Amino acid sequence: MSFSTLYGTGKFGLSFELFPPKSAESEVAMWQTVEDLMAFSPSLVTCTYGAGGSTRGKTLDIVEGVHRKYGLPVASHLTCVGSSVDELREYLAEALDRGVSGIVALRGDPPKGETEFRPVVGGLSYASELVQLIHTECPSLDIAVAGYPETHQEAMSEEMDLENLKRKCDAGGQAVITQLFYENSDLFRFRDRCESLGIHTPIVPGVMPVVNFSQVRRIAKLCKAKLPAEFINAMEKAGESESAQFEAGVQFATQQVHELVRAGVPGLHFYVLNRSPATAQVLQQVGISGKN
């Protein structure tokens, strides 16, 4: 597998993102989710890397488990937070040993309560440096990087953020997976700006169906993605009913995905949050699956 072939002509790269569950019970639920989502023939499954490297072993257990059980390409997310270059090297070596074919290479967020990212002694400051490390020392690993249709929160300007993305792609990033967003026009503008800057790497929209009010609040707080008034109105209309909120969320995500597919995106990356119903309903309604 190579990210460049997952998203080539005649292909549709469908990926699902999991996170390391915190309890035995939620781990069972996560594996059921994976089983349910196999019906859509994903091209890739990824698993996040907890803040500060808190889930190192668990992230690899999950991706290795998916790879062994389903024979699918898998990618581990990896951040620069809390690790020296030597520790990052160790992680990459273990990932290769355990059948991981790609890395989603990230800088990571500053620890809670801090506004600025500070590398550890002997560590890396930016995702572009991690991409370079992987590309140089582990060339058999595919590399995806993060892109921000609404610009990264800490970026000095949109231009500087896009220059950073170009640096990551030039250093070896083979696919750009975007932060979640809810206005497709932001994605289309981002895609055009990337193209005009010479970033020809496949840009894979990150999609997260929002199916209840607590998720709405979480998004506003954590990543500050804009939620369209039309969607908030639909959620408000749903009132207290959990099932009506779910329906409103699925309907909005279905429209969003329909439009993205019609606009020729090379694939989709679903933030499934270890639960399948919303993603499964959207995929069913749009009628898509991975094509490889």
Ligand SMILES: Cc1cc2nc3c(=O)[nH]c(=O)nc-3n(C[C@H](O)[C@H](O)[C@H](O)COP(=O)(O)OP(=O)(O)OC[C@H]3O[C@@H](n4cnc5c(N)ncnc54)[C@H](O)[C@@H]3O)c2cc1C
């Ligand atoms: C698809 C996806 C998956 C993610 N998975 C995880 C995960 O598993 N675990 C986790 O903890 N977090 C994850 N994140 C969140 C991510 O770690 C944060 O968004 C983080 O704040 C930035 O990471 P980055 O890789 O984009 O950083 P970078 O690309 O390094 O950019 C960080 C900031 O620095 C700026 N910058 C970069 N280079 C320079 C430079 N040379 N000079 C000045 N400014 C510069 C950029 O414009 C940006 O504002 C994920 C995000 C996405 C979109």
